[in-house]
Amino acid sequence: MSQTVVIAPAPGRYPPGDLAIWIFILAELLVFAVFFAAYAFARAGDVALFDEYQHTLDRRAALVNTLALITSSYFVVRATAAIREGSARDCARWLAGAIGLGALFLVVKSLEYAHHLEAGVHLGTNTFYMFYLSLTFFHFMHVLMGMVILGAVALKARRGGYSATEHTGVETGGVYWHMVDLVWLILFPLVYVMR
Amino acid sequence: MTPTPAPRAWIRPCTRIWLLLVLLSVVTFVVGELGATGLAPSLLVLGFAMLKGQLIGDFYMGLRWVSGLWRWAVVIWLLVPGGLITTAFVMAARGTA
Numbered sequence: 382m383s384q385t386v387v388i389a390p391a392p393g394r395y396p397p398g399d400l401a402i403w404i405f406i407l408a409e410l411l412v413f414a415v416f417f418a419a420y421a422f423a424r425a426g427d428v429a430l431f432d433e434y435q436h437t438l439d440r441r442a443a444l445v446n447t448l449a450l451i452t453s454s455y456f457v458v459r460a461t462a463a464i465r466e467g468s469a470r471d472c473a474r475w476l477a478g479a480i481g482l483g484a485l486f487l488v489v490k491s492l493e494y495a496h497h498l499e500a501g502v503h504l505g506t507n508t509f510y511m512f513y514l515s516l517t518f519f520h521f522m523h524v525l526m527g528m529v530i531l532g533a534v535a536l537k538a539r540r541g542g543y544s545a546t547e548h549t550g551v552e553t554g555g556v557y558w559h560m561v562d563l564v565w566l567i568l569f570p571l572v573y574v575m576r
Numbered sequence: 577m578t579p580t581p582a583p584r585a586w587i588r589p590c591t592r593i594w595l596l597l598v599l600l601s602v603v604t605f606v607v608g609e610l611g612a613t614g615l616a617p618s619l620l621v622l623g624f625a626m627l628k629g630q631l632i633g634d635f636y637m638g639l640r641w642v643s644g645l646w647r648w649a650v651v652i653w654l655l656v657p658g659g660l661i662t663t664a665f666v667m668a669a670r671g672t673a
Binding site for chain 2: 407
């Protein structure tokens with residue numbers, strides 16, 4: 382089998398997975414786009430405040446989380462490739478790995494939140510923290526939801542519910558997870574690095 | 577005659593993409609750690625983020641193999657917040673906000 386088949390679905394007019402999830406993903410991406418733009422324009426109105434409080438964020442934790450999400454997305458690609466090659470067991474294992482990395486993301490992010498809460502930070506502290514907390518928590522909830530979806534897909538894969546010819550569910554869960562990763566890839570530099 | 581199987585690459589394409597994503601993320605982190613401020617480093621890491629987003633959309637979400645408008649769904653999405661963020665940072669740098 383050619384190596385390119387591993388990540389390439391059959392060429393077609395529609396993207397992999399259920400079309401409904403793509404409509405949902407586009408709606409989600411639109412919301413995050415508005416959030417990102419609002420953050421950037423709010424910062425433009427008070428650069429000094431945003432730069433000052435950006436220093437209080439843990440960039441190392443954000444890097445760990447970035448690598449966790451990127452790697453979990455890679456695991457989901459491998460899971461999709463495995464089911465396309467007819468290996469449901471490997472598919473479930475790769476998905477379990479992706480869920481584990483999602484859990485790591487949640488733990489690291491929770492530790493960051495705990496640190497801020499201990500310092501007395503809350504939504505009303507200032508505009509920067511209002512955006513930081515609401516934006517990252519909104520994304521946090523998407524990671525949680527993505528883990529639930531991947532968990533359901535992994536269980537079904539483990540029980541033999543997917544095959545090389547019928548695996549729309551794996552692709553559907555996968556593209557949702559990639560969307561969660563995609564959003565973080567913009568959020569990380571915007572909130573933690575750019576100033 | 578038995579057909580010759582396609583040669584197996586020593587590293588899968590999706591693994592190469594993953595390595596590139598990791599590299600760009602680490603470079604973004606280093607830019608932050610160096611304390612680089614201003615428009616140029618900000619737009620550099622934003623550019624990295626948009627490139628990473630395109631790689632995810634094309635190769636991980638599978639849009640590279642799709643025809644029609646869906647092919648460009650993620651690219652268009654990246655350009656919208658990317659353009660707005662760029663505008664906001666340019667305004668901030670020029671003090672016109």
